Amino acid sequence: MKIGIIGIGNMGTAIVDGLLAEGSHEISVASLDLPALHEFAKQRNISAYDTNGELVLHSDLVILAVKPKVFPEVLEEIRVSLQLQKPILLSIAAGLTLDVLSQLVKLDEQKIVRLMPNLAAKVGESVSAICANHLVEKEELTEIAEIFSAIGSVYEIEEKDFSTFVALAGSSPAFVYSFIDSLAKSGVMYGFPKDLATEIVTKTLIGSAKLLLEENCHPQQLADRVASPAGTTIAGLLALESAGFANAVHKGVEAIIKRDKEMSKKN
Ligand SMILES: NC(=O)C1=CN([C@@H]2O[C@H](COP(=O)(O)OP(=O)(O)OC[C@H]3O[C@@H](n4cnc5c(N)ncnc54)[C@H](OP(=O)(O)O)[C@@H]3O)[C@@H](O)[C@H]2O)C=CC1
């Protein structure tokens, strides 16, 4: 499939690199900063187009990897090319529903897919959600989900659950990085160099997560296995609980869901 990606920032780059690693598609890119765009394309031996419209004319699937606030201008710019080429349009933007995207694109027959990946696409470990408007055939959605399995796991979910998915997987890597940093900083407080503390915490997180996936049990069961009676862990867990750890996480999730819904109303 000919896949065109508009925007080569954090996510555009992660998706290009993930898809290239899989190797079976023709990838091209467009972005604003032309010297940077051509250097990016040269390094990866892929095509670059100087305008978003030209890229659309050479694509079967167009991925919009730009910030939500520039969607109106980008969709305005590519409308004629979309009408001529009739590719499927895929948005990875938070907060822009299929209805909002349809209103912005202003083309009755435009097939639109929403995907919510995360930054771990860069290492092939994204956890992504996918859904589509009624114009996209079931087989087309399955094919696109398969394409994105090159950058990690893909879950087909109902669009009403997208805001929650943003909290669970799209934004939550930032929670995880903040947790890693807080734990590492505490190690620094007790004498560990920051780099070493961060490496130790990160490896612990990976190991703990792998074990949970492998054992496929309730996370609390594993926490109970760590916490010896009258030991160190239970002392730490109770202190975290009284400091409001679970409540802080819930509040973070609520704020993400609220913001995602606000963003769709603004457009
Ligand atoms: N970051 C994340 O972890 C995640 C982000 N998302 C979604 O991904 C999208 C992109 O986010 P992110 O990658 O972080 O953003 P970035 O700002 O890193 O990347 C945006 C890219 O779009 C380019 N761009 C801006 N305006 C235009 C334009 N008019 N035409 C073509 N290209 C343009 C930018 O170029 P320049 O730099 O030159 O301005 C940049 O390359 C957002 O909609 C976000 O909601 C989804 C899941 C996770």
Ligand SMILES: O=C(O)[C@@H]1CCC=N1
């Ligand atoms: O912060 C954001 O809005 C984007 C969407 C999910 C992750 N980053």
